[in-house]
Amino acid sequence: MAEANDYIKYIAGLAKLSLEDSEMQSLAADMTGIIGLMDTLRDLDTDSISATEHISKITNNMREDNPGTPFETEKIISNSKHGMENCFSIPKMID
Secondary structure (H helix, E strand, O other), rough: HHHHHHHHHHHHHHHOOOOHHHHHHHHHHHHHHHHHHHHHHHHHHOOOOOOOOOOOOOOOOOOOOOOOOOHHHHHOOOOOOOOOEEOOOOOOOOO
């Protein structure tokens, strides 16, 4: 369990969280349980099970991807107040 607490401290440090000992022990127990569930799932034999994309029979109606004629860059930039060198220039929003 000491190793689990080290991981919890490390992850909490990355998230800039301060945890009390009771919270750390609770999270360590939760993470140990989650990892145990992942181990159980890893050990299941799924070779005979086909992949499932959707649980229902819904299909996506996709259109054919036909590239069109691109717009002229100069024409697009001409609609901008702050166009420069084939790019949009926008004012700084955050200092």
